[in-house]
Amino acid sequence: xxxxxxxxxxxxxxxxxxxxxxxxxxxxxxxxxxxxxxxxxxxxxxxxxxxxxxxxxxxxxxxxxxxxxxxxxxxxxxxxxxxxxxxxxxxxxxxxxxxxxxxxxxxxxxxx
Amino acid sequence: xxxxxxxxxxxxxxxxxxxxxxxxxxxxxxxxxxxxxxxxxxxxxxxxxxxxxxxxxxxxxxxxxxxxxxxxxxxxxxxxxxxxxxxxxxxxxxxxxxxxxxxxxxxxxxxxxxxx
Numbered sequence: 001x002x003x004x005x006x007x008x009x010x011x012x013x014x015x016x017x018x019x020x021x022x023x024x025x026x027x028x029x030x031x032x033x034x035x036x037x038x039x040x041x042x043x044x045x046x047x048x049x050x051x052x053x054x055x056x057x058x059x060x061x062x063x064x065x066x067x068x069x070x071x072x073x074x075x076x077x078x079x080x081x082x083x084x085x086x087x088x089x090x091x092x093x094x095x096x097x098x099x100x101x102x103x104x105x106x107x108x109x110x111x112x
Numbered sequence: 113x114x115x116x117x118x119x120x121x122x123x124x125x126x127x128x129x130x131x132x133x134x135x136x137x138x139x140x141x142x143x144x145x146x147x148x149x150x151x152x153x154x155x156x157x158x159x160x161x162x163x164x165x166x167x168x169x170x171x172x173x174x175x176x177x178x179x180x181x182x183x184x185x186x187x188x189x190x191x192x193x194x195x196x197x198x199x200x201x202x203x204x205x206x207x208x209x210x211x212x213x214x215x216x217x218x219x220x221x222x223x224x225x226x227x228x
Binding site: 004034036041042043044045046049089091097098099100102103104105 | 116121152153154155156157160168203205215216217218219220221222
């Protein structure tokens, strides 16, 4: 039973354009969501997060949108840069367990 | 500030052998996590420690996996005996005491295990 799903295994985007990565979840108890970025042979690094009391959080080129009614979140990267090429994982947790549930990841390739 | 350290980075063993991984969390982080990441999947929590006590080990295959965190700092994860399906990256993460949900987990580089 996958509670957090990233249905696109890969995505290619031209440099300078917008990258949109999507994530769906099924557990309505989740109230905090995170995006991690992972380069090859490295551990995941925290990118951005959003609480369920918000519908948008922005940090520089990265914006996360949350649609609670649809149980959907997305990460927007504008403008995309070649250094953004990595695997992106979304994760969800709840304030009862603090246990992170990760999606399967989306491999983003930004083409120069 | 030094990040989460893990060793070894790579390990190749034959099935039925034993293996151990080591993790040193970020200084001052009371909570330590071990995750298993199988190729093509997201990280899956195996065990969570707060200081030297186990908070959650519900997904740890206890017949072959064990973990300890003596003195509430470093931790070791052991597999004995290993099976082919244990081939994965083992990630260690740490966070300050998760008193609030915004307490982010910081990951080490992982140990890539291949069981032949």
